[in-house]
Amino acid sequence: xxxxxxxxxxxxPLATRVILVRHGQSSxxxxxxxxxxxxxxxxxxxxxxxxxxVAKALSGITFNAAYSSPLQRAKETALTILSSLxxxxxxxxxxxxxxxxxxLPLWEGLYKQEVKDNFPEEYRCWQERPHELQMQVSTPEGxxxxxxxxxxxxxxxxxxxEVLSRHQGQTILVVAHNGINRxxxxxxxxxPPARYHSIQQxxxxxxxxxxxxxxxxxxxLESMNQTAHLGDILPKPxxxxxGPRLLLVRHGETxxxxxxxxxxxxxxxLNDNGREQSSRAAEFLKDIPIDFAITSPMLRPKxxxxxxxxxxxxxxxxxxxELKEISHGLWEGKLEAEIEQEYPGLLKDWQVAPETVxxxxxxxxxxxxxxxxxxxxxxxTEFSQQxxxxxxxxxxxxxxAILCHIFGLEPKHFWNFKQGNGSVTVIDYPKGxxxxxxxxxxxxxxHLSGSILDKTxxxxx
Numbered sequence: 001x002x003x004x005x006x007x008x009x010x011x012x013p014l015a016t017r018v019i020l021v022r023h024g025q026s027s028x029x030x031x032x033x034x035x036x037x038x039x040x041x042x043x044x045x046x047x048x049x050x051x052x053x054v055a056k057a058l059s060g061i062t063f064n065a066a067y068s069s070p071l072q073r074a075k076e077t078a079l080t081i082l083s084s085l086x087x088x089x090x091x092x093x094x095x096x097x098x099x100x101x102x103x104l105p106l107w108e109g110l111y112k113q114e115v116k117d118n119f120p121e122e123y124r125c126w127q128e129r130p131h132e133l134q135m136q137v138s139t140p141e142g143x144x145x146x147x148x149x150x151x152x153x154x155x156x157x158x159x160x161x162e163v164l165s166r167h168q169g170q171t172i173l174v175v176a177h178n179g180i181n182r183x184x185x186x187x188x189x190x191x192p193p194a195r196y197h198s199i200q201q202x203x204x205x206x207x208x209x210x211x212x213x214x215x216x217x218x219x220x221l222e223s224m225n226q227t228a229h230l231g232d233i234l235p236k237p238x239x240x241x242x243g244p245r246l247l248l249v250r251h252g253e254t255x256x257x258x259x260x261x262x263x264x265x266x267x268x269x270l271n272d273n274g275r276e277q278s279s280r281a282a283e284f285l286k287d288i289p290i291d292f293a294i295t296s297p298m299l300r301p302k303x304x305x306x307x308x309x310x311x312x313x314x315x316x317x318x319x320x321x322e323l324k325e326i327s328h329g330l331w332e333g334k335l336e337a338e339i340e341q342e343y344p345g346l347l348k349d350w351q352v353a354p355e356t357v358x359x360x361x362x363x364x365x366x367x368x369x370x371x372x373x374x375x376x377x378x379x380x381t382e383f384s385q386q387x388x389x390x391x392x393x394x395x396x397x398x399x400x401a402i403l404c405h406i407f408g409l410e411p412k413h414f415w416n417f418k419q420g421n422g423s424v425t426v427i428d429y430p431k432g433x434x435x436x437x438x439x440x441x442x443x444x445x446x447h448l449s450g451s452i453l454d455k456t457x458x459x460x461x
Contacts, residue, residue: 016164017171019058019452020207022181023069023077024051029203034115035073035177036108037101043076050204050230051077055084057206057229057452064170066091067163069099069177077204078175091173098159102152102179106135131193149183149193156183160215168213181207188219189416191407198407200440202227202235206452222418222454224442229452233284234426235440237387243429244383245440247285248402249308249393251301252277253421257457261335264328264362269299277422277448277456278307284424284447286311291388294379296323296395304422305393322375325395329362355411365401365411372401377433384433399425406437420445420456 024047028035035041058081068078075095082090107115116123126133130149137146182199185191188209205225212218227235237245252274256263270278290312295305297319309315331339339347343360350357358364379392396419403417406427426440449455
């Protein structure tokens, strides 16, 4: 599998990096009350402590600008982070109204149970069809219907439009709230508002996005909702969780990954670094109860899975042929320069519009989609009524297809998600196969380098 040239090598000068953080625990979080745009909620001692841990995790990153919501729980989190960064050049904090939390005026200040009891139909709509939730608001012209989630997405688009144009090629810190962070991620990647609850944002969780230009240009979600810096190896499942948790792992590095050579379905084994990455993933997950394990039968994911399972000797590894990597056909075993020479322009098409490309004597993305998603759905169905945890070890293209699938995205969004060698992604099915999945965390690689940034081989296949 090959990453487009512009997505996003460490030395790419035009990529704008955004580190997006949710505020620390607030008094209303602790009390299980709806906050919205109320500014009565303040950081708890735990919230301040985790903000310091964020600063430690961001050590070594130079920021050109920093933005926060004007609400005090976000603003204090941002100021705590900035004042604790180990840098001689820390930017001043800029407050942006477009980072305000979702506006839920009828619910703000109420305990969650009060909302459930007093607004049962509206709360059910909020949980099942958040984009359809309406509230009545008073305006100078009278009362009108208001759609909080849809309005929040428009607000997020405005923030991206304004801020990205100011900071091309720079690194910026953004500290805001659960709801607006979901909207920022959704509007950047193209996730529909109906999947609002499919994105998890933990207090002081860290997200990393890379923008090639402005909103609507190429964007990559490098990682989402990292919490290991807080002492939480993986985000906790939601209290009502009753379905499976799937840990989606990409295999460790191979020599062809390092050389940026297309491997596809050629059975290239792990190299020494790939085995080390797999060992670190095993150590990272050793205290996580694992109930089942499934892998592509190819050498590189199978060995990765076997190394991880050394701490879980009672778990039988199942082989799933439908999880094999995309067949690159006649591209396999070749470098980019060789492909460009033999198939002029087709590599560029693959990088810009991958859904349009038929690999010479290989597969297209729709074929990969069909087999990968059928396999994934079969796994979810098998364990749909069990709160068990399993690992699924596969490949870059397969993992990207699964990530697009859980958000209802088409193959044209293929490049929006990063999957580093040895990375861990956490996907929950809190309501079993019948409900939408929740992406709890994506592309965790901190166990490989100690950094919240993905340091795995750029352009790895």
